[in-house]
Amino acid sequence: MSGYEDEKSMLPYIIGAVILFFVGTAGTTYLPFYDDQMQAPNQNAELRHLSVESSEYRGREVYIREGCHTCHTMFVRPVLADSSLGPISQPADYYYDAPAMLGTKRTGADLMWVGNRWNEDWHREHLLNPQKVLPGSIMPRYDYLSDQDLEDLIAYLMSLKPSPQTEGRPVE
Amino acid sequence: MPSPSTKKDPYLPSKIYLYSSLFWLALGMIYGLILSLKFLWPNFLAFGPFQVFFQYGRIRPVHTNLVLFGWLTMANIGALFYVIPKLCRNQLSFEKIAAGTGIVWNIIVLAGTVALTMGFTTTTEYAEWPLWIDVLVILGMAAVALVCFATIATRKEKQLYVSLWYFMGSLIWLIGLYIIGNLPYKLLSGVPQFLIFWFYGHNVIGLWFTTVGVGLIYYLLPYLTRNPLYSHKLSLIGFWTIATFYVWNGPHHLQNGPIPLWLMKAGVIPSVLLIIPVWSVLANVFGTLKGKWHALSRNTPLKFLIVGAVFYLVTCLQGPFHSLQGPSSVIKFTDWVPGHAHLPLFGAFSFVAFSFMYVFLPKMLKTKLYSNKLMEWHFYLAVTGMFLFAFSTWSAGVLEGFAWIEGAQYGMQFVEMLISMRPFFAIRAVAGVAMLISSFVFIYNLAMTIIKANRNSQNEEISAG
Numbered sequence: 001m002s003g004y005e006d007e008k009s010m011l012p013y014i015i016g017a018v019i020l021f022f023v024g025t026a027g028t029t030y031l032p033f034y035d036d037q038m039q040a041p042n043q044n045a046e047l048r049h050l051s052v053e054s055s056e057y058r059g060r061e062v063y064i065r066e067g068c069h070t071c072h073t074m075f076v077r078p079v080l081a082d083s084s085l086g087p088i089s090q091p092a093d094y095y096y097d098a099p100a101m102l103g104t105k106r107t108g109a110d111l112m113w114v115g116n117r118w119n120e121d122w123h124r125e126h127l128l129n130p131q132k133v134l135p136g137s138i139m140p141r142y143d144y145l146s147d148q149d150l151e152d153l154i155a156y157l158m159s160l161k162p163s164p165q166t167e168g169r170p171v172e
Numbered sequence: 173m174p175s176p177s178t179k180k181d182p183y184l185p186s187k188i189y190l191y192s193s194l195f196w197l198a199l200g201m202i203y204g205l206i207l208s209l210k211f212l213w214p215n216f217l218a219f220g221p222f223q224v225f226f227q228y229g230r231i232r233p234v235h236t237n238l239v240l241f242g243w244l245t246m247a248n249i250g251a252l253f254y255v256i257p258k259l260c261r262n263q264l265s266f267e268k269i270a271a272g273t274g275i276v277w278n279i280i281v282l283a284g285t286v287a288l289t290m291g292f293t294t295t296t297e298y299a300e301w302p303l304w305i306d307v308l309v310i311l312g313m314a315a316v317a318l319v320c321f322a323t324i325a326t327r328k329e330k331q332l333y334v335s336l337w338y339f340m341g342s343l344i345w346l347i348g349l350y351i352i353g354n355l356p357y358k359l360l361s362g363v364p365q366f367l368i369f370w371f372y373g374h375n376v377i378g379l380w381f382t383t384v385g386v387g388l389i390y391y392l393l394p395y396l397t398r399n400p401l402y403s404h405k406l407s408l409i410g411f412w413t414i415a416t417f418y419v420w421n422g423p424h425h426l427q428n429g430p431i432p433l434w435l436m437k438a439g440v441i442p443s444v445l446l447i448i449p450v451w452s453v454l455a456n457v458f459g460t461l462k463g464k465w466h467a468l469s470r471n472t473p474l475k476f477l478i479v480g481a482v483f484y485l486v487t488c489l490q491g492p493f494h495s496l497q498g499p500s501s502v503i504k505f506t507d508w509v510p511g512h513a514h515l516p517l518f519g520a521f522s523f524v525a526f527s528f529m530y531v532f533l534p535k536m537l538k539t540k541l542y543s544n545k546l547m548e549w550h551f552y553l554a555v556t557g558m559f560l561f562a563f564s565t566w567s568a569g570v571l572e573g574f575a576w577i578e579g580a581q582y583g584m585q586f587v588e589m590l591i592s593m594r595p596f597f598a599i600r601a602v603a604g605v606a607m608l609i610s611s612f613v614f615i616y617n618l619a620m621t622i623i624k625a626n627r628n629s630q631n632e633e634i635s636a637g
Contacts, residue, residue: 008330010321010340017341017415021348021379024419027438029352029371032364035432065291067229077428079501081576091363091430098361099295100369104425106505107211109582117582131214134584136591138214140228 041095043163044087049096050159059156062149064099066142073103074112074160086113087166108139115161123154182257183536185267185319188274189250190533191622193525194615196242196281201608203235208604211597225289233300234288240298240381241309242281244517247525248384249277249316252339254532255391256320259336260327270319276312280305294357297373299350306354310347317343334407338387341415345379363430371422377516378418382484385521386410386453388528389481393460396474396531397467402459410452417442417449424495427504443495450488457481472547473527479555480523487516502577507596508569511562518607519558526550526614533618537625546617550610557606560599568596 006012032038041049050057063069076085089112094100118126125132127150130139145153181187209216210228217226224230257264264270284301287293293300301309320343324336353372360368394401401407423431423439457478468474490512493499503509534541541547575589 007332010324010332013332013337013340014344016412017344018348020415021345021419024416024442025348025352025371028420028422028435029364029368032367032431032435035435037430037432038362038364064293064295066227067232067291067293069295070229070232073505075429075505077501077504079428081501081573082581083577084579084581089430091432094362094366094430096361098359098365099357100362100366101295102363102366102426102429104297104505105509106576107507109586134587136587138211138590140210140214141218141223144223 035091037091038095040092042090042092043165044090044093045095045097047159047161047163048093050156055152055155056159057156058149059152059154059159062145062153063156064101066145068111069101069103071105071107071139072109072111073106074110075102076110076112082110085110086116087162111157111160113160113162115158120154120158123157124150127153180267182263182267183254185264185270185274186250186253187536188271189246189253189277190529192274192278193243193246193250194618196238196246197611198615199285200235200238200243201604201611203231203238205601205604205608207232207235208597208601212594212601230289230291230293233293233297234285236298237284237288237300238281239517240376241284244381244522244525246274246277246281247522247529248381248388249274251388251525251528251532252316252320252343252384254536255335255388256323256339259329259333259391260324261329262323262327264319265322265326266319269315273312273315273319276308276315280308280312283308294354296353296357296369298376299353299369299372303354303356306350310350310354313343313347313350317347333390334401334404334411335387335391337411338383338390341411342380342383342387345375345383345419349375349379363426367422367426367431367435370425371419374421374425375419377513378414378421381517381521382418383414385480385484385524386414388524389453389457389477392473392477392524392527392531393457396471396477396527397461397464399460399462399464402456402462406452406456406459410449410456413445413452414449417445421446421495424500427495427500428497440495444492446488447492450485454481454485472544472551473530475551476523476527476530479551480520480527483515483519483523483558484521487512487520490515502573503569504573506569506572506576507565507593507600508573511565511569514558514561514565518554519562523554526554529618534621534625537622539621539625539628542617542620542624546613550613550617553606553610553613557603557610560603560606564596564599564603568593568600571596 050060074089076082076087076089078088082088094102122133126134127142127145129141129143130137142150142153206217206226207228214228217223253264253270284305287302287305288300292302294302299306320339324332324340349372352368353376355368357365390401390407420438420442423435424443427436427440461478468478494503494512530541530547572589572593580586580589
C-alpha cells in the first residue's frame, strides 16, 4: 500500500471534487442565463406574463398546488411526436415563467397551447368529470375545487395561447 | 435505541438512521402502489378528504421524496456513519451531533410529506419541499458532512480507501447541488431556471445516490467475497471520470427542447462519456469476483450487491442512449422514463442498501439475522418486481412514443392510446405489489432481528446483575 503517497491526504479529493463540480455547474446552470436566446421575452412570453391580481395568475397557483405539472408538459419539440401540438417552444416563450413548468412526463396531453384547443365550457366539464368528456381518461376528478379555484384554473388554461405573430396571423 | 445499559453505543447514530429509513421505506412504497393503482382506476381512493390528500398530482412528489430522502438518503447516511469509522479505524466524531441530525432528518421528512400533501410545492422534481424545509436540509447535511469529514481527518489509517473518496465527494456535491437546486423558485424564471431544476434532479441521483452507492459497493464487495479489490487504477479512473462528467448532464433533460445547440452538446457529450465510470466500476466488480462466483449461490447479501451493480450498469447504458436526439424524440415524456428512474434508485442503490443492512445491522447488534429464508424471499420478490416494473414501463413507453408520432397527441386519440396501455399499467401495479411485499419482508426480518437482539441484551444484564 506504500505506493500511493498521494492517497494519504484528503485535500486532492476535496479540491478536485469542488473544482470539477463548479466547472460543470457554471457551464450548465450559469452560462445559459447569458445566452442571447434566453435574454429577451417574445410576444408569447408577454401573453404569459400574468399580473398577480389576475384570475389567470391565481389559476396558475391552483395548477401548481394540485400538481398538474406532474402529468402535463408545456414543451413542444420539433419532432413528429409533437407535430400537432402547435408552435414549437422557444426559450423566449418562457421568459417570465416562474417556476418554469416545462415538465418531464406526459401522462396527459401537452398543455403549452391548450388555450387554442378547447373552450371554457369544455374545460369546466372536463375538470369536473374527465371520464364524462373523454371516456377512458385516467385524469382525476377536480370536483372538489372551490368555484373560484375552478374558474381561475380555467382562465389560466384558456390563457395558454400563442400570440398572433407566432401563428403567422396578422396583428390586430 | 437507548438500552438500559450505561455503556455508550458507538453505533447509535447509525442505528437511528437505519431504523428510521425502514419506516419511510414502508410508507414510500405504499404511496408508490397507490400511484400505480390510480393508472388503472383514476377514482381509487377518491372520496371524502382522501380525494384531495391522495390526489395523484399531490402524492407523486410525496412518493418520490419519501423513497429518495426518507428511505435511501437515511439508509446512506446510516451506512456512512458505520463505514467511515471502520475504514478510518477510529470512532465517529461528534457522536451527539450525528445522532441529533438523525432526529432532525426524520422531522424534515415528516414536515416535507405534510407540506406536499397540503399542496405546498416548488415544482422542482425531487426538490418539491418548500424553502424553509430546504434550509433545514442544508443545515442537517452540513452537520452530517462535518461529522464525516472530522472522522476522516482524525483517522488512524493513513491510506484513504476508494470508498472514502466517493463519500467525501458525495457529501460536498449533495450540499452544493441542493443549494443551487433549491434557490427560491419564484426568484428565477424561464428555461435557465428549468435547466437548474434538471441540473439538480439529475445530479442528486448521480452525485449523491450513485456515488454513495458505488462507495458502498467498493466496501461491501471485498468484504463479502474476501477477495482484494481487483484494480486500484480502475477505481481511480472511475472516481475522477464520474466527478468530471456527471455534473454536466442536466441539459440532456431538455433534449430537442428550447435550448441553444451549444448547451445540448455540452449536455449530451458528457452523458455519453459516462459509460467510462460505470464500466470501470463494473470491470472492477467482475474482476474482484474472479474465482468467487460460486459464493453467489449461497450468499444473499452478495446477490443483492451484484444484481444491484448489474442494474447500475444497465441504467448507465440506457442513460447515454436516451440523451441522444433520436431515441429521445420517441421515449422522452413516456412511461419509459419512470422505468429508467426506478432502475438506479430501487434496482441498483436500494439493493446495495439492502445488502449493507443485511450484513452490518446484525453486526451492530452483535447478533445474527432473524431469517435467511425471508432474506432470500425478499431478494426474489424484489428482483421480480423490478423486472416487471421495468419491462412494463419500457414497453408502454415505446408504444406511447410511437402512438404520439402517429398523431395521438391530445383529446380522445390520446385517451385511446392510454386505454390500450392498460395491460402494461396492470403489470406495473403487480410489480408494485411485489416490490411492496418484498420491502415488508425486509422490514419484518430486520425488525425481528432488532427485537430479538434487544431481548437478549436485557436477559444478559439480568443474569449478570
